[in-house]
Amino acid sequence: MEDVNFILREPLLNSKQQVIGYELSWQQKNTEPLNVEELNSLLVFVVEQFHDNDTGWLLADSLLFLETVPALFHLPALKLLPPANTVLTIRRSYLADEATLEAVKELRAQGYGICLRGADINRLDKTVLGLISHIEVRLSATDFAAQAKMYAALKQSSIRMVARQLVTWQDFDACAALGLDAFVGKLHLTPRPEQDSQPKGINAAQTVILQLMELVRKNADIASLEAVLRRDAGLSYKLLQYINSAGFGLRTPIQSLKHAVQLLGYSPLYRWLSVLLATASSSGYSPVLMETAIVRGRFAELLGIANLPKGDAENLFVAGMFSLLDRLLNVPMERVLATVQLPEMVSQALLTREGLYGPYLSLAEACELNSALAGSLAESLHIATADVNQAHLSALVWAKNVAAAAKG
Structure with a gap:
C-alpha cells in the first residue's frame, strides 16, 4: 500500500x-x-x-x-x-x-x-x-x-x-x-465571472498585516509591532485565535502579541500573519478557497520538515498559503509579489513551481488535483507515499482547527 x-x-x-x-x-x-x-x-x-x-x-x-x-x-x-x-x-x-x-x-x-x-x-x-x-x-x-x-x-x-x-x-x-x-x-x-467586478488588491486590514509581516521579517521590537496592530483591534483578536488554534502544547492560551513572540519567536508569528492575510480578503472568494490555501501551506510544510531545515519548512508553509493569494486578492501573482517581500526561493516557487520549494508545492497541489505527477514528484523528493499521505491528512485536520478559530 x-x-x-x-x-x-x-x-x-x-x-x-x-x-x-x-x-x-x-x-x-x-x-x-x-x-x-x-x-x-x-x-x-x-x-x-x-x-x-x-x-x-x-x-x-x-x-x-x-x-x-x-x-x-x-x-x-x-x-x-x-x-x-x-x-x-x-x-x-x-x-x-x-x-x-x-x-x-x-x-x-x-x-x-x-x-x-x-x-x-x-x-x-x-x-x-x-x-x-x-x-x-x-x-x-x-x-x-x-x-x-x-x-x-x-x-x-x-x-x-x-x-x-x-x-x-x-x-x-x-x-x-x-x-x-x-x-x-x-x-x-x-x-467566478462576476469576480472581475469585485474589489481588487489589498484592503485596509491587509495593509496593516503586510506592515506587520515586514516588521517581523526585520525582527523589529515588540513595541513597534504592537503599535501597528493597535490600528485594528479585530486583527489582534483574530491573530491570537489562530495562534491558539494550533495548540502548541501550551498549558495556557497566548494572551498577547508580546506573549506570542516570547513563547514562539518571530518565524511562527510570520506564518500566522500569512494566514491572517489570506482570510482578511474582501474579494468575495469562497471559504473553500481559503481553506484550500491553508491546507496547501500546512501540507507543503509537513512534506519539508523531514528533509529541510526548520526555516525552509516554514517558508514552505508561506509558499503554500500564498499560492492562492492571487485569487483571494483578485490580482495577478506578480502584483502580489511586488507588494509582499518574500524570500527569493518562495517567489520562484509561486511563479514557476521551480527551485528548492517548487516541487514540494507541486506535490501538495497534485494530491488535490488528482495529478499523475504525484508519484514522480514524491520520488524526486525521496518522500515515501505513506509519508505524503500522512502529511496530507494531517494538514486537513490542522486546517479544520484553523477554520474553527476563524469562525470563533
Missing part, C-alpha cells in the same frame, strides 16, 4: 461554498483494482489520522465520502469510522446482489450513510430509495425542466443530492437553486 496508493481529496461543498466534508480516493500506479487487504490497510490508515482515542473524530462535523466495493462492507477497519461522519459511495449495480443489499441495510441501521452512484433516479424503486442517504446527480442543460421537477420531488424526502462534474459556476448556481445539498469537484479553483 505504501508504495502504490496516494490519497487524493476533493472538497464537498454546500450551496454557500463552505466545506462540509471531503471525498477521499486512492490514486494507483497501475490499473489493477484494489484488493480487500489494500482497502483494509487504507481504511486503517485513514482512521489513524482522523481519530484520536482521547478527543475522538478530528474533523469535527465534517463528512467523509469513500467510494467502496461490497467486499469493504465486512472489513473490520470500516467499523472504526464514525457512522455519523461516514458516507460510503456505491454503484447501483452492486445492489443487484442480495447479500450486498442486506449488508447495506445493516450499515444504514448502524448509522452509516450510503451514496448511490451511476443510477437513473427515474428507475429507482422505493426499496432502493429507502436504503440510501445520498444520491449523485448530474446536471443536463438539454433536459433541465424535467430534472428540476424530479429533484424537487426528491427534495421532499430525506435523501441528499450530491452534484458532480459541474463545469461552470452557472451550473453550480442552477443546482443550488434546485435545492441540491452538496457539490464535489474543483470548480472553486476557477474564478
Whole structure:
C-alpha cells in the first residue's frame, strides 16, 4: 500500500461554498483494482489520522465520502469510522446482489450513510430509495425542466443530492437553486465571472498585516509591532485565535502579541500573519478557497520538515498559503509579489513551481488535483507515499482547527 496508493481529496461543498466534508480516493500506479487487504490497510490508515482515542473524530462535523466495493462492507477497519461522519459511495449495480443489499441495510441501521452512484433516479424503486442517504446527480442543460421537477420531488424526502462534474459556476448556481445539498469537484479553483467586478488588491486590514509581516521579517521590537496592530483591534483578536488554534502544547492560551513572540519567536508569528492575510480578503472568494490555501501551506510544510531545515519548512508553509493569494486578492501573482517581500526561493516557487520549494508545492497541489505527477514528484523528493499521505491528512485536520478559530 505504501508504495502504490496516494490519497487524493476533493472538497464537498454546500450551496454557500463552505466545506462540509471531503471525498477521499486512492490514486494507483497501475490499473489493477484494489484488493480487500489494500482497502483494509487504507481504511486503517485513514482512521489513524482522523481519530484520536482521547478527543475522538478530528474533523469535527465534517463528512467523509469513500467510494467502496461490497467486499469493504465486512472489513473490520470500516467499523472504526464514525457512522455519523461516514458516507460510503456505491454503484447501483452492486445492489443487484442480495447479500450486498442486506449488508447495506445493516450499515444504514448502524448509522452509516450510503451514496448511490451511476443510477437513473427515474428507475429507482422505493426499496432502493429507502436504503440510501445520498444520491449523485448530474446536471443536463438539454433536459433541465424535467430534472428540476424530479429533484424537487426528491427534495421532499430525506435523501441528499450530491452534484458532480459541474463545469461552470452557472451550473453550480442552477443546482443550488434546485435545492441540491452538496457539490464535489474543483470548480472553486476557477474564478467566478462576476469576480472581475469585485474589489481588487489589498484592503485596509491587509495593509496593516503586510506592515506587520515586514516588521517581523526585520525582527523589529515588540513595541513597534504592537503599535501597528493597535490600528485594528479585530486583527489582534483574530491573530491570537489562530495562534491558539494550533495548540502548541501550551498549558495556557497566548494572551498577547508580546506573549506570542516570547513563547514562539518571530518565524511562527510570520506564518500566522500569512494566514491572517489570506482570510482578511474582501474579494468575495469562497471559504473553500481559503481553506484550500491553508491546507496547501500546512501540507507543503509537513512534506519539508523531514528533509529541510526548520526555516525552509516554514517558508514552505508561506509558499503554500500564498499560492492562492492571487485569487483571494483578485490580482495577478506578480502584483502580489511586488507588494509582499518574500524570500527569493518562495517567489520562484509561486511563479514557476521551480527551485528548492517548487516541487514540494507541486506535490501538495497534485494530491488535490488528482495529478499523475504525484508519484514522480514524491520520488524526486525521496518522500515515501505513506509519508505524503500522512502529511496530507494531517494538514486537513490542522486546517479544520484553523477554520474553527476563524469562525470563533
